[in-house]
Amino acid sequence: MSKEEKTAYSPEELKEFEEIILKKLQSAKEELNVLKESLSKRNDSGTGYTASTSKLLEDGADTLERESQNQLAARQQKFIINLENALIRIKNGTYGVCVDTGKLISKERLMAVPHTMQSIEAKLAQR
Structure with missing residues (x-):
């Protein structure tokens, strides 16, 4: 049974993809907001200067955690942009x-x- 190779998805299929993308986009934006809130709370909760060794270690751990969250936020922003671009491709027929x-x-x-x-x-x- 030979079937002709499709060159584009049907409007129904594109609608299905659009719904999937919109759900992922909403979820991704919510996750990004949580990350941003967490980062802003970390920045607000700084303590006064003390030179103790434990304080230096704690600051180092906080810096590492903040950097990790910044990287996650950057990846999430890139994911959101990619999803938004996919929606544009659906609209212009190249998806x-x-x-x-x-x-x-x-x-x-x-x-x-x-x-x-x-x-x-x-x-x-x-x-």
Whole structure:
């Protein structure tokens, strides 16, 4: 049974992807807000200067934790931008088309990584 290769997803399929992306986007924004709140609370809870060794160690641990949260927040912001760009691609009709091969990205891949712009074949070829 030979089936013609699709070049684009149907409006119904695009609507399904859009709903998935919107849910992920809402969740990602909520997570980013939690991270930002946590970072601002950490910045507000500084204590006065003391030169004790334990205070220096505590400050070092706090700095490391703050840096880790900053990195998580940056990654979350990038994820949000990628999801928003995927919504734009849905609107302009280019969603689901691999930027490297020009072929349709599998539905399974888009369900797992809805903001991707590459088919699994193109992604693996990058390595």
